[in-house]
Amino acid sequence: MQSNSMSLVRKIGSLPQDMAKIFLALMLALALVLGQAVRADARGAPESFSDLAQTISPAVVNITTSTTVAASATEGPMIPEGSPFEDFFRDFMDRQGQGDGRNGAPRRSEALGSGFVISEDGYIVTNNHVIEGADDIEIEFFSGKRLQAELVGTDPKTDIALLKVESEIPLSFVPFGNSDLMRVGDWVVAMGNPLGQGFSLSAGIVSARNRALSGTYDDYIQTDAAINRGNSGGPLFNMDGQVIGVNTAILSPNGGSIGIGFSMASNVVDKVTKQLREFGETRRGWLGVRIQDVTPDVAEAMGLADAKGALITDVPDGPAKDAGMIAGDVILSFDGADVSDTRELVRRVADAPIGQAVKVLVMREGKTESLSITLGRREDAEAEPVPAAAEPPEPVEASLLGLTVLPVTPEQTEQLGLPAGTEGLVVTAVDEVSEAYAKGLREGDVITEAGQQKVLAVKDLQARITEAQDAGRKSLLLLIRRGGDPRFVALSIEK
Numbered sequence: 001m002q003s004n005s006m007s008l009v010r011k012i013g014s015l016p017q018d019m020a021k022i023f024l025a026l027m028l029a030l031a032l033v034l035g036q037a038v039r040a041d042a043r044g045a046p047e048s049f050s051d052l053a054q055t056i057s058p059a060v061v062n063i064t065t066s067t068t069v070a071a072s073a074t075e076g077p078m079i080p081e082g083s084p085f086e087d088f089f090r091d092f093m094d095r096q097g098q099g100d101g102r103n104g105a106p107r108r109s110e111a112l113g114s115g116f117v118i119s120e121d122g123y124i125v126t127n128n129h130v131i132e133g134a135d136d137i138e139i140e141f142f143s144g145k146r147l148q149a150e151l152v153g154t155d156p157k158t159d160i161a162l163l164k165v166e167s168e169i170p171l172s173f174v175p176f177g178n179s180d181l182m183r184v185g186d187w188v189v190a191m192g193n194p195l196g197q198g199f200s201l202s203a204g205i206v207s208a209r210n211r212a213l214s215g216t217y218d219d220y221i222q223t224d225a226a227i228n229r230g231n232s233g234g235p236l237f238n239m240d241g242q243v244i245g246v247n248t249a250i251l252s253p254n255g256g257s258i259g260i261g262f263s264m265a266s267n268v269v270d271k272v273t274k275q276l277r278e279f280g281e282t283r284r285g286w287l288g289v290r291i292q293d294v295t296p297d298v299a300e301a302m303g304l305a306d307a308k309g310a311l312i313t314d315v316p317d318g319p320a321k322d323a324g325m326i327a328g329d330v331i332l333s334f335d336g337a338d339v340s341d342t343r344e345l346v347r348r349v350a351d352a353p354i355g356q357a358v359k360v361l362v363m364r365e366g367k368t369e370s371l372s373i374t375l376g377r378r379e380d381a382e383a384e385p386v387p388a389a390a391e392p393p394e395p396v397e398a399s400l401l402g403l404t405v406l407p408v409t410p411e412q413t414e415q416l417g418l419p420a421g422t423e424g425l426v427v428t429a430v431d432e433v434s435e436a437y438a439k440g441l442r443e444g445d446v447i448t449e450a451g452q453q454k455v456l457a458v459k460d461l462q463a464r465i466t467e468a469q470d471a472g473r474k475s476l477l478l479l480i481r482r483g484g485d486p487r488f489v490a491l492s493i494e495k
Helices: 002-014 017-042 050-059 086-095 266-279 296-302 342-351 410-415 458-470
Strands: 060-069 107-117 123-127 136-140 146-155 160-165 187-192 200-211 220-223 235-237 243-250 261-265 290-293 310-314 330-334 357-364 367-374 398-400 403-407 425-430 446-450 475-482 485-492
Touching: 050 060, 050 187, 050 235, 060 187, 107 187, 123 243, 123 266, 136 160, 146 266, 160 266, 187 220, 187 243, 220 243, 243 266, 261 266, 290 342, 290 485, 296 475, 296 485, 310 342, 310 485, 330 342, 398 458, 403 458, 446 458, 458 475
Parallel strands: none
Antiparallel strands: 060 107, 060 136, 107 123, 123 160, 136 146, 146 160, 187 200, 187 235, 200 220, 220 261, 235 243, 243 261, 290 310, 310 330, 330 357, 357 367, 398 403, 403 425, 425 446, 446 475, 475 485
16 A cells, blocks of 8 residues: 555656646545545434434323322421411412321322333333332323323333323334344434423434443443433334333433433343233243352462353252252353353343253363253242251361451351351451452351362361362462352462
């Protein structure tokens, strides 16, 4: 490319001066035209969103909910009976919509939100927090028509609710699109009822994908399209008029839009609404394990080539235990698809069919092993109690790896909020200049495994340290429980 450019320069230089100037001017003009064309392509935007707005508006709805709130006896100002201010404050409370202005009187509380119709027979999607606890749900359509809605089902884990209205005529509706096809920079349009203004449209782009806020099944699309209070439950559209997200939350220091909004991805919402429509509840797959991500230091301690997969920290009674899975296994693939981290595994398990066997590939003690696991239903398993176990051996205290430990007793198990029958070594002190302290270990933590083997006594932990050192390991993997929640921590054991 460089030699061609130099050759062109030499050829231009050999032309008469006037012709060379003309030629260079033409080349410069061509470059400017091409540059503008490239910029126009990169910045290309619809001339107008009006056609799209006209198409989607009939399927977007405003939602008004009302709830009876029992006021407390101390709510509002305490005005002595017969006071000259009594009538004034009663009138003030009436104007604020707080009952009849008398303390202890129940009042009606109203809330506004958004939603969208997904079928001509009247199914409507919104956020769970929009309708939660509501006594009455009213739907307002773009035409001005109003209908009462009944709640079909909710899923608090994804903050999705499904409503149903009865209409004498088929309703306009919008389809779900494939949120996985959306790319950062793609145009999107949000429509809803911001601050009670009703059927308001805003446009922006996809700012980021696969955002997680606080939920186990979070998969949010981040957008800079203006989203405010009242937009909750409303749709986020692609340019084909397909719903690719449900507007759920904003990040804001003042409660108003600053261009950081979050919409639950349609591929999550579509699956949830289908289950709510069919069963009135969700039915997610359940593997029956506790997991954590494989960090680089954990991967080194386990002799893994890559820090990926989902590390099993606990296997209570359930499908995984029945299939032979044990703590310390690393799940590499689930149902034929590679697993990069715990978040990916949780989603795949949730979406997998209940009661059907799936293939799970695990890494165990340096070798891969294939397990066939028949999944249960998470909703059925979450309320099951944890069985008790035998008492631990007599206490013998020691200091190792910057930790002072001794076998946990049944009394300590209860005090520390651990599952009944927990066995291991309780940490009674942590050296504040040790690696253990830096990695978050604290007094009250319980070590249940070392080197992927159970530890019941101090001698067990000492033996695991010696074995790892003899094998040339730089660190030892400990399984720690805190308040019943397990996690793996790798501590250095170099001599």
